[in-house]
Amino acid sequence: xxxxxxxxxxxxxxxxxxxxxxxxxxxxxxxxxxxxxxxxxxxxxxxxxxxxxxxxxxxxxxxxxxxxxxxxxxxxxxxxxxxxxxxxxxxxxxxxxxxxxxxxxxxxxxxxxxxxxxxxxxxxxxxxxxxxxxxxxxxxxxxxxxxxxxxxxxxxxxxxxxxxxxxxxxxxxxxxxxxxxxxxxxxxxxxxxxxxxxxxxxxxxxxxx
Amino acid sequence: xxxxxxxxxxxxxxxxxxxxxxxxxxxxxxxxxxxxxxxxxxxxxxxxxxxxxxxxxxxxxxxxxxxxxxxxxxxxxxxxxxxxxxxxxxxxxxxxxxxxxxxxxxxxxxxxxxxxxxxxxxxxxxxxxxxxxxxxxxxxxxxxxxxxxxxxxxxxxxxxxxxxxxxxxxxxxxxxxxxxxxxxxxxxxxxxxxxxxxxxxxxxxxxxxxxxxxxxxxxxxxxxxxxxxxxxxxxxxxxxxxxxxxxxxxxxxxxxxxxxxxxxxxxxxxxxxxxxxxxx
Amino acid sequence: xxxxxxxxxxxxxxxxxxxxxxxxxxxxxxxxxxxxxxxxxxxxxxxxxxxxxxxxxxxxxxxxxxxxxxxxxxxxxxxxxxxxxxxxxxxxxxxxxxxxxxxxxxxxxxxxxxxxxxxxxxxxxxxxxxxxxxxxxxxxxxxxxxxxxxxxxxxxxxxxxxxxxxxxxxxxxxxxxxxxxxxxxxxxxxxxxxxxxxxxxxxxxxxxxxxxxxxxxxxxxxxxxxxxxxxxxxxxxxxxxxxxxxxxxxxxxxxxxxxxxxxxxxxxxxxxxxxxxx
Numbered sequence: 001x002x003x004x005x006x007x008x009x010x011x012x013x014x015x016x017x018x019x020x021x022x023x024x025x026x027x028x029x030x031x032x033x034x035x036x037x038x039x040x041x042x043x044x045x046x047x048x049x050x051x052x053x054x055x056x057x058x059x060x061x062x063x064x065x066x067x068x069x070x071x072x073x074x075x076x077x078x079x080x081x082x083x084x085x086x087x088x089x090x091x092x093x094x095x096x097x098x099x100x101x102x103x104x105x106x107x108x109x110x111x112x113x114x115x116x117x118x119x120x121x122x123x124x125x126x127x128x129x130x131x132x133x134x135x136x137x138x139x140x141x142x143x144x145x146x147x148x149x150x151x152x153x154x155x156x157x158x159x160x161x162x163x164x165x166x167x168x169x170x171x172x173x174x175x176x177x178x179x180x181x182x183x184x185x186x187x188x189x190x191x192x193x194x195x196x197x198x199x200x201x202x203x204x205x206x207x208x209x
Numbered sequence: 210x211x212x213x214x215x216x217x218x219x220x221x222x223x224x225x226x227x228x229x230x231x232x233x234x235x236x237x238x239x240x241x242x243x244x245x246x247x248x249x250x251x252x253x254x255x256x257x258x259x260x261x262x263x264x265x266x267x268x269x270x271x272x273x274x275x276x277x278x279x280x281x282x283x284x285x286x287x288x289x290x291x292x293x294x295x296x297x298x299x300x301x302x303x304x305x306x307x308x309x310x311x312x313x314x315x316x317x318x319x320x321x322x323x324x325x326x327x328x329x330x331x332x333x334x335x336x337x338x339x340x341x342x343x344x345x346x347x348x349x350x351x352x353x354x355x356x357x358x359x360x361x362x363x364x365x366x367x368x369x370x371x372x373x374x375x376x377x378x379x380x381x382x383x384x385x386x387x388x389x390x391x392x393x394x395x396x397x398x399x400x401x402x403x404x405x406x407x408x409x410x411x412x413x414x415x416x417x418x419x420x421x422x423x424x425x426x427x428x429x430x431x432x433x434x435x436x437x438x439x440x441x442x443x444x445x446x447x448x449x450x451x452x453x454x455x456x457x458x459x460x461x462x463x464x465x466x467x468x469x470x471x472x473x474x475x476x477x478x479x480x481x482x483x484x485x486x487x488x489x
Numbered sequence: 490x491x492x493x494x495x496x497x498x499x500x501x502x503x504x505x506x507x508x509x510x511x512x513x514x515x516x517x518x519x520x521x522x523x524x525x526x527x528x529x530x531x532x533x534x535x536x537x538x539x540x541x542x543x544x545x546x547x548x549x550x551x552x553x554x555x556x557x558x559x560x561x562x563x564x565x566x567x568x569x570x571x572x573x574x575x576x577x578x579x580x581x582x583x584x585x586x587x588x589x590x591x592x593x594x595x596x597x598x599x600x601x602x603x604x605x606x607x608x609x610x611x612x613x614x615x616x617x618x619x620x621x622x623x624x625x626x627x628x629x630x631x632x633x634x635x636x637x638x639x640x641x642x643x644x645x646x647x648x649x650x651x652x653x654x655x656x657x658x659x660x661x662x663x664x665x666x667x668x669x670x671x672x673x674x675x676x677x678x679x680x681x682x683x684x685x686x687x688x689x690x691x692x693x694x695x696x697x698x699x700x701x702x703x704x705x706x707x708x709x710x711x712x713x714x715x716x717x718x719x720x721x722x723x724x725x726x727x728x729x730x731x732x733x734x735x736x737x738x739x740x741x742x743x744x745x746x747x748x749x750x751x752x753x754x755x756x757x758x759x760x761x762x763x764x765x766x767x
Contacts, residue, residue, distance in 0.1 A: 006591035010599030017603030021404065033356060035600060036349045037543070038571040040342035042597045044539045045575030047309075047341065051528050052582070071517055075525035082529025087536065093363050095316055101494060103313045103530050109498035109757070110523040111278035111310075113505040116750035120509055122743070123231045123463075124224040127470040131478055136733045143737025145468050148744055151438050153245030154461035163248060169738050170422060177735030179423040179617050186613025193602035193609075204598045205591050228509045235748075235755050239766050282753020283746060309534040310527070339538045344604050359542070399608040403616075415746035419739045427620040429612060435742065437749035456752040463748045 007199045014197030055079070078106075143169055216477045216484075227470070234466045238458035246445075247457055252425055253442040256410045256432025259384055260291065265299035269335075269372060273387040273397065274315035275307045280390030280414050285318060286440035286453035287388050287412040292322035294447045296333070301372050303382075305337040305358065307346060307393045312339045316362070331370040338362030343393060347400035351379050351407070379407040384431070388412040394421065398429050412439060499762040502754055544572045 013035070020032045058072035066072070085099040086092050092099050132138040149155030150166025195201035249257075263270055272291065276284040295302050306315045319336050328334050337358040340346045349357045354376060360366045367373045375381065385407055387397045394411040401407040408431055413421060415436025424430040434443055437460065440453030501522075504515040547568040574593035581590040759765045 002588045002591070006595035009592055009595035010602075012599070013596045014599035014603035017600050018606045019603075021607050029352075033349065033352055036342075036345040037356075038574070039345040039597060039600045039604075040340065040349075040539065041544060041568075041571035041575050042578070042593055043342045043345070044535050044544075045578050045593075046597065047535055048532060048540075049578055049581075051532050052579070054524070054528050056582075068517075071521040074518055074521040078522045078525025079529040079532075080525075082526050083532060086529065086533030092533070092537070095313075095320060099530075099533065100313055100316075102526060104317065105494040105498045106501060107310070107523055107526045107530055108278040108281065108314075109502045109754075110505060110519050111527065112281045112750065112757075113502045113754050114520075114523075115279040116282070116747070116754045117505065117508065119235075119463075119747040119751035120228045120231050122747045123467055123470060124227045126467045126744070127227055127474040128220070128224075130471050130474065132475055136729060139730060139733040140737040140740065141471060143734045144741040144744070145471065147738050147741030148464045148468060151741070151745060152461040152464050153247055153457055154243070154465065156248060157245065167250065169734060170419065171426075173731045173734035174419050174738040175422045175426055177732045178420050179426075179620075180732075181735075182420075182423050182613050183617050186609055186617075189609055189613070190606060193606050196602040197599055204594060225510065231751070235751055236759070239755065239759050280750070282756070283749045309531045309538075312534045312538070313530075339534055341535060341539055344601065348604065362538070364542075395612075399605065399612045403608040403611045415742040415749065416739075419735070419742050423617055423620075424612075427616050429616060436746050437752065438745065452753070452756060455756065456749060459752045459755070460745065460748055464744070467744055467748075 003205065006205060007202070011197055011199060014193075018197070051079075143173075216480045220474070220477050220481065230466060231463065234462045235459045238462050239455075242455075243458045243461065245457060245461060247438070247441045247454060249442045249446060252433040252435070253439055253446070254432075256386070256412075256434060257294070257443060257446045259408070259410055259431045260294050260300070260386075261298070263295070263298070263300045263383055266301060266333075268376065268381050268383050269301035269303040270295055271382045271385040272302055272304050273307060273385065273389075273393070274304060274311050274318060275387055275389035275391070275393040276314065277308050277310035277390060278314070281314065282452070282456075283414045283436045283440070284388045284390060284412060285314065286437065286451055286456075287434050287443060288315075288318040289322055289451060290440055290443040290447050290449065290453065291386060291388075291412075292318060293325070293449050294443070296322055296326035296328050297447070299333075302334040303337055303372070303376075304334065306339045307343050307396075308389075308391070309339055309341070312362075315339075331365075332372055335367075335370050335372050336362045343396050344400050347396055348404070351401065351405040353378055379405040382407065384408050384410060386410040386412065388434075390414045390417070395424075398424055402429050415439075495762050499758055502758060544568055544575070 017032070017035065020028050023029075055076070058075050061072040062069045062076075082099065082102060085097070085102060089097060089099060091097045094100070130137075130141055132141050146162065147166050147169060149158065150162045150164075150169075155162045155166075192201060196204070260270065272288070272295075274288055292302065294300075302319075304315050304319045306312055316336055319334060322328075323330065323334055330336075337354075338361065340357050346357055354373075355367055358367065361370065379385075379401060385397065385401060387394045387409065389411070390413070394413050394417070397407075397409050397411070402409045409429070410432045411421060411424075411430050412434035413436075415438065418433065418435030418439070421430060421433055421435075425433050434440060437453050437456050441450075441457050442453075444450050444453045501519050504519040507513055508516040574596065577593050578590050581587045760767075
């Protein structure tokens with residue numbers, strides 16, 4: 001029950017979803033449609049699991065009087081406000097609802113700005129870390145600089161060959177290396193999927209018992 | 210000696226000076242635009258052409274707005290440009306998302322452009338909303354769109370929308386475009402293009418763009434927009450310059466700055482190393 | 490009202506940027522706020538778009554015959570099964586019965602693994618290998634033919650590097666067999682190139698053979714690896730060169746991407762908030 005049943009369920013679900021592509025029979029396809037619905041439901045529940053973990057984390061911090069518990073209050077306040085506005089506000093579906101206004105003016109600016117911080121760190125790293133120490137590193141840097149120049153209008157002004165060189169880099173050496181990696185990773189993904197279905201890879205079960 | 214220690218010192222400057230330089234280089238072009246023209250590259254042109262041949266007021270373009278706020282500045286200009294292209298040609302559009310945070314973003318892009326072009330909800334475009342499960346969703350859409358989206362995002366059955374009349378699955382969708390900052394774009398290739406032969410176009414962040422060239426080369430993608438630059442090219446083609454085109458001036462200046470930082474950093478590094486060798 | 494909310498957005502944006510100077514309470518506040526707000530947003534979106542119409546409504550027979558149609562036309566009992574399985578996932582919070590949570594997880598993990606197998610094989614491996622078999626003869630433009638030749642050899646070189654030269658393990662019979670397979674793939678490929686230089690005839694059937702041989706050659710990586718020398722070593726060197734140029738292109742694009750995000754936020758501050766620019 002503890003280990004064999006989940007492995008068996010994994011095997012059956014995996015074999016069925018893998019094989020159904022090749023069996024156009026109505027009964028198989030009907031069950032496949034149902035199973036896709038099940039998988040979507042499970043994903044939705046699994047996602048909400050993350051929210052429960054988040055609440056537990058911050059609740060523990062508050063209960064244990066951690067030094068930074070004030071921020072845990074902020075996180076939980078944000079969470080409960082959104083749930084309240086989203087689930088119980090009568091006009092929650094409307095684009096003008098307070099729920100959507102909070103999303104557009106709190107979540108969107110913060111998330112977008114957090115990722116834009118990387119622009120500054122990329123510039124700093126360009127100065128400190130990118131050294132043409134070896135032939136390979138030099139190749140990488142030269143290709144990067146050509147592409148950076150070739151993809152902005154100013155580079156096109158500097159020399160008309162730069163965009164052409166950029167296009168060649170993207171469509172020949174870049175394509176070649178990315179296709180090699182794509183095939184390699186594709187085979188790796190299939191090998192991992194097969195290992196999961198056949199019960200060789202069991203990390204998803206966690207624990208030991 | 211003094212020159213050498215100068216280089217060493219230079220390499221160790223407080224990184225906040227670099228941050229400041231980046232900030233200034235981004236802001237200045239907003240006030241003093243260079244007004245540089247953006248050339249159109251083949252991957253963008255082919256996506257534009259694929260939208261341009263869609264018949265007006267007929268089977269809808271399916272636009273999957275699969276991005277989250279984190280990649281908004283790169284991908285939203287694409288969504289707006291594509292919607293403008295479609296609406297200016299009376300092409301019907303069905304909008305959906307595979308990312309929960311895409312829900313509000315897809316809605317706002319649709320609302321904005323529909324208003325600009327006086328499009329009627331339900332007749333010219335429809336917003337299907339979000340469903341979880343990526344691959345399961347994409348495969349289900351191939352069987353029957355109503356299996357996944359029995360109703361639109363606001364709870365009205367699809368049967369009440371003229372735009373969805375006779376639209377059952379991918380057979381009735383002439384083109385699908387996904388705008389994604391994560392692997393959703395690949396998932397559309399795996400699960401819509403491969404099993405169902407659905408024509409797929411993509412707009413992805415510049416970080417991802419180089420990885421998608423193999424799909425472009427094989428025709429698994431009909432066209433590709435890469436980052437803000439891709440959006441700028443599309444805006445140019447549509448004749449409606451917006452945030453993408455506006456950003457290209459800053460992009461030009463910052464790229465110059467970063468190349469200069471790489472070059473100066475290397476000169477300083479090799480000068481320091483050489484002098485250490487001489488000294489050692 | 491719009492100005493009020495835009496100002497809130499601008500203050501939060503500046504709070505995040507304050508981190509560039511140093512870590513501070515404004516940054517921490519915004520960081521924690523977004524964790525809570527986004528978790529709440531996702532929960533609500535999942536609930537209204539999925540859980541409510543497809544689990545709650547059919548299971549509790551709410552709004553019978555009303556406007557909502559459950560997903561896949563599920564009967565209530567068909568909606569009950571995944572609903573219960575979904576709830577079982579939450580058993581992980583109760584250590585004594587946590588193992589029950591593995592049942593739905595098994596279906597989930599296995600189901601998604603199976604779904605991916607054949608489309609990923611088709612999209613990433615078969616189509617890509619097929620596209621790699623490019624014609625050399627019959628191509629009018631000599632540059633196009635050259636490009637095809639370069640592409641063909643370089644992709645193979647990259648794969649050789651990835652599959653052969655990355656790790657080296659102890660030798661053995663298996664290793665010899667793997668070497669033969671990979672060598673066969675190389676010779677087959679070179680033969681294919683030579684043949685296609687002469688004519689396009691026979692290329693199709695050879696492509697099919699090559700697909701199988703090439704696949705076996707690459708698959709062999711997953712079972713054994715070999716030393717980095719001789720012909721394979723040379724090919725692997727070429728592979729590294731192409732990989733580096735490819736990584737360079739990716740790096741250039743990564744810089745472009747990050748800068749675009751910053752431009753977007755600066756545009757928000759200057760245009761949407763302060764109205765300093767058109």
